[in-house]
Amino acid sequence: MFNTDCCCKAEGNEVVEVVWSENPKFFRGTDKSSYTPLFGAVLGSNLDENSAVPRTAPSESTAPVAPLHRIEARSEPSTKQRGPPLPVFEEEAEAALQPPVPSRPETPVAAWSYHDSPKEAEPELPANFSPASRADTTERHEMPQEGTFIVNLEKVDGDDIGLDFDTMDAKVLLVSQVRRSGLATRWNATAAEESQIRPFDRLLEVNGCGLLPSAELVDVLQDCDANIQLRFEHPDVREFSITPDGRKLGLGLEMSKMTPSLRVRKLDPAGAVHLRCSEDNAPHMKPHDRIVQVNEESDNVARMAKQMVSREVSFKIYRYTLEMESSVIQAI
Template sequence: SPELPANFSTASRADTTERHEMPQEGTFLVNLQKLDGDDIGLEFDTMDSKVLLVSQVRRSGLATRWNATASEESQIRQFDRLLEVNGCGLLPSADLVDMLQECDVNIQLRFEHPDVREFSITPDGRKLGLGLEMSKMTPSLRVRKLDPAGAVHLRCSEDNAPHMKPHDRIVQVNEESDNVARMAKQMVSREVSFKIYRYTLETESSVIQAI
């Protein structure tokens, strides 16, 4: 399950977080000290094996206490990607969650905020050609693949620009957000506007990558 286990229960000590630092552009480190009974306070969306996303920062726990003192750019938010646990990364999402569950005392986490993009298209009767998966943990649609004959792929090729790629998360369609089913229904509109969250994938080298 994406939710961390119950033995990470809530504590209220103010000294369980340490000062943050920015290790490199685009990511940030979170240093936590977990004592007996402490709750990390994070839940995760594990539907994408390559991109592990924060689905919720619970109101109590080490993550919330970190956010209370961290700078805005180093606060953990919904849709942030967890990249590393204690220096270990490039692991499947489920393995990262398991590693976090097993951590005790000193925990260092590396996160990435999403790159927010917007893209509009008028399909002109052509199908968008998007292979999508609805998330049960976050209000988003994961892009699995793009049909080479679809309107979105053709637009990317014409513009020579990666307007949409596999592993992107669609978080808004036209004016609809927060409700995945209504977002999906908006995709049959004459003009479709997307708000997309994108993450850095170490193995990507092309505009459109097949899954």
């Protein structure tokens, strides 16, 4: 469909104005030497004495142009040669001729929630927990509850918590060391064995605040004073062996500087480990797992990595409960 009521005004080779009117009489009585239809090849061509509309319909080779409202010229005409108008689909040209539809007022949209059920009210944090005002405590994943334990510490001026952390994995904040002195060691002296803090335990929450990147969760802990409640998770210990048969293991790994472990970042779909998981229909290894022993080697990351070229490889793995993510890294 063509719109014959759209004309342009040009100065030399530079189009300085484009005018569209629903009334064909809009251009009558105007200076026709200054206006030409968009389909005219030469300025002033194909114009009769009473109209700025071409006498003959444009040829099939001429590309249709959607109607436009007035477009003002640029302050400085460009010297670059302009090409022919770009083609427009017929449906788009017809849609542009339709009267504008009044826009409806936007309806407020409820805040996004991971769960389909109505969002529950967020738990109130203790009044003495100042970092909660800047921390995002909105739950997007379910926090693991089974297999976790609570640690309550009473902090006074000058007390040190006595914990060092491995923040390499933004999703999994691990205890790298329990110092000989501090609130954590004091807690372990009286707590039951299953509630004692040990290296490779994962810190989940600080005073009810969790699901933060590892480094931010450490900051929240450092800003706490008085009573502190921590939720930890012991790792799930897993072991499995594999014979690669000349195939690469296909593991994307990262060496930790704080704990003697290798963090699994990716499994190559063509690698031996991923294929073994598919064959057994079992997740022998996943991203965010920590490899703590390879064959008989442990406590030394470099020697553990060298063992992975053996004919048969046995792994000891620590796993944690969380939403898994995969990331791109060069496979071994």
